[in-house]
Amino acid sequence: MARTQIIAEVGANHGDDVNLAVKMIEAAAQAGADWVKFQSWQAKNLKPGDPNFERHAKAELSDEAHHRLIRACEANHVKFLTTCFDIGRVEFLAGLGLNTIKIASPDLGSHAMIRKLRERFEHLIISTGMSYDQEIQQTAELLGQTSYTFLYCISLYPTPLEQVNLARMDWLRQFTPSVGFSDHTLGTAAGKLSIARGATYLEKHFTLSRELPGKDQAISAEPDEIRELAQYARQVEQMMGEPCPGLSAKEIELRGIYIGKWGDNR
Template identity: 35%
Template sequence: MISYFGIHMAHAIKIADREIGLNHPPYMIAEMSGNHNGDIGRAFALIEAAKDAGADAVKLQTYTADTITIDHDGPDFQIKGGLWDGRSLYELYEEAHTPWDWHERLFKKASDVGISIFSSPFDPTAVDFLTALDAPAFKIASFELVDIPLIEKVASVGKPMILSTGLADLGEIQEAIAAVRRAGLEDFVVLHCISSYPAPADNSNLLTMPHLGETFNVLTGLSDHTHGTSVSVAATALGATVIEKHMTLDRNDGGPDAAFSLEPNEFRQLVVDCNTAWKALGGIHYELKDAEQGSLIFRRSLYIVKDIAAGEVITSEHVRSIRPGYGLPPKELESVLGQRARDSIARGTPLAWHHLV
């Protein structure tokens, strides 16, 4: 396959029954994260809303406060600045985590609704847990991209993987991709990501995304933490095959990720706009398009703009390039000037070769 940037790209992959690749609309992931606000009913409603909005998948995060950090009041474990300033890591993750005893019910709910569901594991026990649930894919979060043993364990399961690259430099991305490939897995997508919450649009540097694709011969996409939908649409125009965006039922309800999440109607618009951007890409095509056929008559062409008698020499007073397009092409003007009219020609006649001697 050749990408929009003229580079050889990775083969398409499949999550559940959905093909992912440049020849398919972007795979749209609604990230639930902690936006369930500790209420499984809200989690169920988010799954339904994601399906209604046109998402291809809902993504969870599978950890507990104890599997991702420790309960410690030292300065290393306190968040300084940003959306969660002043909170401890343990406190934040205790609030935001999705209880493990919900997972089976959430997977069943997604199956009933007809939407794929998978998760980001944050330690080996989460990998085993999700494998037992027959998750159709795995996501490596940006902060875990440097955890090579975790990546190797996930890759060894053999399911498709999605890897986010926020915070990582080129060398770290290379190490993570190498770890996946060492395990024999080629069905993966690498997401460009800015790990800021929210992320400023002018920090997005979306041109990094096709460079990742060219450098590592992988499918690429975007994990988007900016406000709104514009950055995701722009990424689609640059060849993103996966778009991941946080979703909440209502930002006014609060929650750890609500401030940079889309509400259902906004996510629905995201899906529409990204699909439109993908369709607009098309291919390299210079032939007349079907939609253009009716506009051909409005091109310029050569018309007689002053009555001319039979045998008279045609000058620039007699012929001009004007609309519509029924006459000779304007490029023939120099060839026409100085020739004689075969018969009289009335003003408003599209000029043709048979009019000339």
């Protein structure tokens, strides 16, 4: 089983401070994350009168910020990832040289944007929170042979453990063998279980401190929690091994000692 890839989701936790975003990249990389994820939009493309316009405008990443964050990821040997919220941002993001793009739960049914993204990126990662079964099926049909991952997701912030229902990952595997978990629980228990269940990716909101201002800080993992999940993912990879490895030399040696020790019981 391939090791679960850990995505540290900075999102808008940088609060429009690119220097802070770079520090988050450094901390996530040091903790063992494989990817650091941001969010890309242009607030001018929100629906007129959107009550969250000011918040989105403040957290909007400029073109130059994208380039700087990509350079920071490269310098720290971690992969850059972003969520495309805005169809008008597709061409810019495609021009950054990214192979993989993230699609948020509210856009699972945004087929016009998904069509554009699948033409411009090699792999799509799509969250499934708030989606009906039929919507997931329709998007899977649209994607066809496209390389993609469905992330099982409950869009509750935080998600109570009794509502996690990770068995849902198995249902998603009928569409694609690559299924992960976008984790909005507190702590690491649900994330660890998803790793043990073979998640391709584990995405978790990330912050340097839950005391920082911002609406997602309180439900975000701090560096020690990302480190714990990354270490666990490596342990699971070691423990899972291969389906038919054969006996080790030591076990073969022990066969000669223990089998038949009490006479012919066979």
